[in-house]
Every structure is written in C-alpha cells, then in structure tokens.
Amino acid sequence: MTEIVANQTPPILHGPTEKEKKYDRQLRLWAASGQAALESANLLLVNSGPGVSGVEALKNLVLPGIGRFAIYDEATVGEADLGVNFFLDQSCLGKPRAQCVTSLLCELNPEVEGAWYPNAEDVTTLESTLATSPLFTAIMYALPIAKDTLALLEDYGRRNRTPLVAIHSAGFYSYFQISLPGAFPIVDTHPDETATTDLRLLQPWPELVEFASDMTKDIDNLDNYEHGHLPFVTILLHYLEKWRETHGGANPATYKEKIEFRTLVQKAARTNIPEGGEENFDEAAAAVLKTVVQPSLPSGLKKVFEHEPKKPIAEGSSFWIVAEAIKGFHAKHDCLPLRGSVPDMKAQSKVYVQLQNIYKAKARQDAAEVLETAQSIAPGRHFDAAEVELFCKNAPFVKLINATEGDESESNLGAADRLREVTAQEFASDENAELTLAPLSLLPIYLALKATSHVASASADEILADVAKTVPGANDQERVVQAAQEVARAEGGELHNIAAVTGGMVAQELIKIITKQYIPVDNTCIFDGIASRCQVLRL
C-alpha cells in the first residue's frame, strides 16, 4: 500500500544540497565550474616578517572552499604577532607560527585541508616542501624575502608554470605583484550585462528578416494592442528597411543620421490612445544609438588575434585554435559569432520566446561553423562543443593578460629597464595632474617598498639610496622621499587593516586566476592606505 501512495505523489523537486546552501552567495558569482576549480586548487604561502597579509588572503580562500593550502614559515609566535594576526592566540606563544595559523584557519572550513612546514619530522626546508608536496596551483610569498628563497620559488614557478604572487605590506602601504607563466587568456570575463547587447540589426540573417517583416508587414493596420506589443527589434528592422528605401539602400551611419532615424521611429508611435504613448516605441528609440551600429573588433579580442603564441597554433591549447577559428569567421563574415541573447523588451510572451529562439538558433549555427573550422585547423583534436559555444558567446569580451611577455621570464635587466620607463611615464603624467585632475601616481610607494624587498627594515635614507640605484633620480622626487619616510615609519611592521585590504585583494585575484573567470590584475596593484586608493601598473 505505502508503495502505491509513494508512486502517486509527484516527484520532489530538487532543492539545494547542504553544500549549495553554504556556498550559495558565491555560486552566484562563479557557478559550479568555478567552485570545482577552487576545490581542486592547492596553494602555498611562504611567509616572513609579520606575515599577516598572506594569512588574511588564505582566510578569504579557505572560507569559499579552496581544496588545500600549505604554509611555509620559519617563525615562532611572538608577543607582537598577537597584536596583528587574528589567527593566533595566547596559547600559541613560542610555537611554530605556521602550525598555529594553519590549525586556526582550518577551523573556518572543515572541507579544506591545511599543511604546515617546516615540521619537526621529515620536511624541514622550503626545498623539501616544494619537492614533496602535491603540485601547487599558485604560490604566494611575503616580502621581505631572502634572495635565495626567492630564487627557489621562481625556479619552481618556471618549471611547473605556477603563478607567483609577491605581497609586501608595511604601515599604511602595500603592493602585490602577480607573475604569470606566460600569456593568460580568459573567456568567461563576466562583462556588464548592459554591455553585451548584440542584435546584429545591420546584418540580419534571413530568418530574422522574415520574422520581422512578417510581424510588421501591415504595421499601420495592426490593432492598438498588437502595435503596442511589437518587440522593438522588429520595429527597428522595419524602419531601417523604410530608411534604406529613401537613402539609396544605405543604413543610417553618421550621428546626425541616427538622430534623424530615431525621430522617424519616435514619430511612428501612436499617441491617440489612452496611454498617450507606446512603451515599445520608446524602447526602440532608446536603443537606436546603441544597436544601430556596424560591429567593430573590440580591442581585447584584437589583442588575441594579433598574439603569436610560441607553439604552432594547432599544437597549442584549444583556446588558441578556437581563437584562430573565430578570426577566420570574422574575416569571412565581417562580424563575430552571434551572442544569441535578447534583452527583455515589451512584447507578448509567445512572440518574445520566438524571437529568443531565432537568436539562439543563429548563435548555435555560428558556433557550429567555428567548431568546424577549429577541427579543420587541428584535425583529430577533440573540442568540447559547450566550450566553443561559450567562447563564441563571449568573443567580444575575451581578454588576454600578460600578453607581451614570452613564455620564458625576462632577464632582470628587462624588468629594471621597464621600471625606469614606467617611472618616467608616471612622473611625467604627475606633472600634468593638476590639469587633468588625475590622481597622483602611487609608484613612489612601490619604489619605497621595493627598496626593502630583502631587508627587514630600513631608514628613509637607506631606502632612498636603494631607489637611487634602481631608478636614478627618482630619489630626489618629493613624493618618493615622503613614501620612503612613511615606509621607514613602519620599520617593517604591518597594520592589520592594511594587511586585510591587501589579503582581500590578493584572494580576489587568486580566485580569478584559479577559476579563469573575471579579469585579473596585470600585474602590480599598489594600495595607499592614507589616500585610500589603488593603482594598477604593469611593471
């Protein structure tokens, strides 16, 4: 009996699992795919000094469920640690700092595994930590750091293509710098929804043309309800047709013509009705300047098309092959694969859904063409159709980070030259800051902190002497002198708030790099806790 009753009740709809409930607020940002990437990641923090920024970053990564983390830190917990690091308490005094922090961080999320080194057993050096641990997805290290330790990490990063993040925080100042192991493309950049409208009104395909002309062929005789519910896409297509009839077959191209065209659309709205106007015609008029446009190649995608990967494309990752296929699509059709989404607009439900399906079908067709081209570029390679579709959908927003750098890291000379070049640019733009109302450069903060990359603390004079060596002349700039004094004031100490700001930003960046979603910093972010602002520079 009970079985029969059970069979009669409708199936229980799938509610969220416990895990989905716990991670609900973040799944809305990076979805299950991003979460899976986080959960399979393994991070290392190599800590030194007060070392609070890196611990704060780990807190922000343990909470959303990073798979595993490890801390390498040779310090034992002292009294001063308790005044600045939240993941230590009274009972930790005199114990290894890596051990205590790891244990209190693990309390935040039982699903996360934590390890600490050097331990008293087998792993007593950074070298053995790197040699015996499962491959690290990314490594953070706190500055100041000993030069030979840094060399070890850089070597590991080169060999395993592991992103490295350097973090330096002292007093009110901090910066972090990301070293990626080569060009880093991102497809799922999460552009602003309002920026993604792609209706292809100037290059409509037959199914869309037919649909629109079908709806508007008798436009003046439609009853008020139907007229007031024509989707704005069909209104624009109809009046574009009309426009071309009187303009030698050309579309409105100049700003002036578009304004004229907009007026034409506005005037076509019915006003002798109880509402006094028509919402769909308002929508159509409002969309003219944004949607009646010839598509142009966005700069981010242009960079991808122009980038020359080291390996032949057919041997590289599927990203470069699909990019090449889309480049071919663009050359052939003079537009990108259709995004396939339709913004909400006044329309009857059935009509709107039909319109949606026409756009979706075309998007699928474009993606299928790209997939076919990709297969012809790399015969025998398997491509995930969903991946190709996502790429096509996001093509205008694809971004290439770290693009100008070759696969091998540059020599130190190259980096030093670039720093001098950027310094000159920044100081030059500061000269005009009063005119342009632009905020002053934060590069002086970077220069002052960088001067203490390998020493626990330094006086302002010592900092300026070091700056003079790396960027001659910069040491005379008033703002560099002030930054040096401010860094000296901290004597290598961290303020908890600045560490938490920095650790928050670093965690955001690692989430973006691990999930390959949103757009990471390229490559240095400087924070000024006195002015409360950031600046990102490529150094």
Next chain:
Amino acid sequence: MASAQAYPSSEPERWKYLDRIRTRAGPFTNDGIFDGSMVAGQMDKMKILVIGAGGLGCEILKNLALSGFKDIHVIDMDTIDISNLNRQFLFRQADVGSSKAEVAARFVEQRVRGVRITPHNCRIQDKDEDFYMGFQLVVCGLDSIEARRWINATLVNMVDDAVEDSYTPLIDGGTEGFKGQARVVIPTITSCLECQLDMHAPRAAVPLCTLATIPRQPEHCVEWAHVIAWDQEKPFPELDKDDPAHIGWLYQKALARAHEFRISGVTYALTQGVVKNIIPAIAATNSVIAAACCNEALKISSSCAPALGYPDDNYMMYSGNDAIYTYTFKHEQKDDCPVCGNLARELDVDPAWTLGELVESLAARPAAQLRKPSVRAAGKTLYMQSPASLEAQTRPNLERTLSDLGLREGDEIGVTDPAFATVSFKFKLKFTKKS
C-alpha cells in the same frame, strides 16, 4: 619627517607595530591636531559601535580589536544561517540559529586579549538617541539600505551645534560581489548617506501587467508566483522567505508558469535569489571593504594620518571585476538633502495626479525611495500610514487629485516614513504637464 619616539600602550611588545604608526607622526600627519603621547590612552577609552555582525561586521570586529580599540559594541538582530558560513568567519556550523551579535562578540573577545565587546541582539530602531549618543564613532556593515538610512538620519538629527560631542562620524561599508564602497560621513558637515542615495538606485520594478499577462523572463515567473499566486492561494499563513517549504512552493508555481509560456531558466536558486533579493557576497571583498573602513576609524581616532571625510575625499568606490579599480572622491553635500540639507528638494509632479499616485511615485524615485510614506502639507495631514484609525480617515484623500487637495506649484510637503525615524523629508512641488 617621522619622529623617532613611539609612545607604547600598556602592552608595548604586543602592540609595537600599531604604536609605531599611531603614536608617531609620518610625512603626511597634520602636526596641528596630532599628539602621539595621547593616542593610546584616548583610544583605550573610546566607545565604538559596530552595526551589523554579518559578512562585513565579522571583519569589522576583528579589525577594530586589532586596531587598538578596547570598548566595542555590536548590534544585530539576525541569527546565523548556513549560507553565512562562506564568509562570516566568526561562526561555525554548530552556531547556526544563534544570535550573530552574541557569537561574534564572544569569539573576538576570546581571541584578542584586553578587548571588551558588548553585543546587542536587537534592531537598531529599538535603541534610542541616548544610546547612540554614547559612542564616539559608528562603523556600519549592513546589507540593507533602509537600515543605513535610519542610522544616518539618527546620527544627523543628533547633532546639536552647542555640543561638540554630538558629531559622531559614521563610517559605512557595503559590498556586492567583487565590488564595494567605503565612505565616511561627518554628520551635517559632509555629504550624508541620504545625499548619496541616488548612487544606489533600486532596480526598476516589473510592471504588474507584465507579470500577470505577458511574462518573458524567468524572473517574471518567480515574481508572479511571489506577488500574485501566493496571495490567491495562501498556501501558508504567512510567507517566510527562509523556510525551504515556502520557497519550494514558489519555485514549483514559477516553474509551472514558465512551462506554460515556454520560458526557460527558472531554478530553485533563481527563485530564492529573486524572492529574497539576494546579493552575491564573498569573504575577499568583505575583507577589503571592512578593512578600508576600519583603517579610516584608526586614522580618525588617532589623527596619525589624514582620513577620508573632511575636507576632501569622503568616498572610496572599489571594483574587482575587471582588474582592480578604485575611485576615491569627494561626494558633495546636497543643499536639498532631506536629512542634512536646509532646502526642500524639488519634486516633479503632475497636478492631475491623485495623492495615491504621488505616494506611489515616492517609492520608485531613486532620490526618495520611500515605501510607506505619510504626507503633510501646510500643517494639514493629507495621508497617514498609521495608526489604523488615522489611515482610515485620510484614505479617501488618496483618490483626490493634487489640485483638488488645494496643492499649488511651489508648495512644500513633508513626508515621513516609519523606516527613517523622525526625519521629515521636505519636498517642493514642481508642476509638470502630462506627457
């Protein structure tokens, strides 16, 4: 130039990093107002209030305790939910259902020796002006605009030119996804949260006729289930947005409606998101914004470096979606701010409108956003939301047009809303013709 001498607090070794900065001047310190020898003693005695013990609140409590504040109060009426655990790091699985304020206060007190944290497990509106007068600084980490506006109005109203202590700086943080903002308000002196209200415009509501007759988006189906189907069928006595059975009912209704109109995309998560107006939130962004707020609290309390607020920048906007971008600027105070300004704000109205239409329009306007407004003009009460007897008496006015009610161009009306304490929003009517 940095002076060599730091003035240690009672536990010099423990707080040495902090004391180096807060008790001695740097190159940007204003020597006219800074006295390093006094800082530790003053901060020991300061009373500071934290509003909200959620994602930002947990971070704020941690940060203040590690910034040298010793007497911290925290107020929050919420209990801990499982979906808090991905960022509210003072709470554990076993705490689900307990008071946020109490658990958070106990945790930080135990972790950081020497700090006292007093929890208040109640609504901010349950406390009176005397309570708020007792604090030298308020740090706010809320996800509700209404609660922010209430505390902002309360702190501005508290200002008495004759009493120096009556200016309580308000530091406010907010986040959404990878974005957020931190701002400082010196009540009546600088732009207040109400002056900045139009920076947080509400999402446009979907017209009822769309929900009822021509749904097109999955959200329309959910709103239909929420607004229309629930009222018609009343499956439970009252909608509890945290009850999975209630959300499940709405989800099934929305799904059936989507099916009928061939709309795809209705999921449980979407249903919950629309009904509860869920804002995505992560630990990393809370970490940035809360610490930016507490950094200002430290600078304001010690004068060891220039802080946001007065005279220049008072607002930091932060975005982490596309690299990292901050925009730090001075938001100007508005003369016609209904809370801190002296002038009535102009309100475009159509004289042919009924009072009911005016009342409705107040909810939708980005610069007003008043949901339950009561309206007075020239000493006359035109409409009162409560008590019920007054509501019944004034309800017929809702049907009358503005001109019928004797309102003229340039007339000032006063609008109150139970969500905003005793503030009366002043508007000056500006007649516009019907479009």
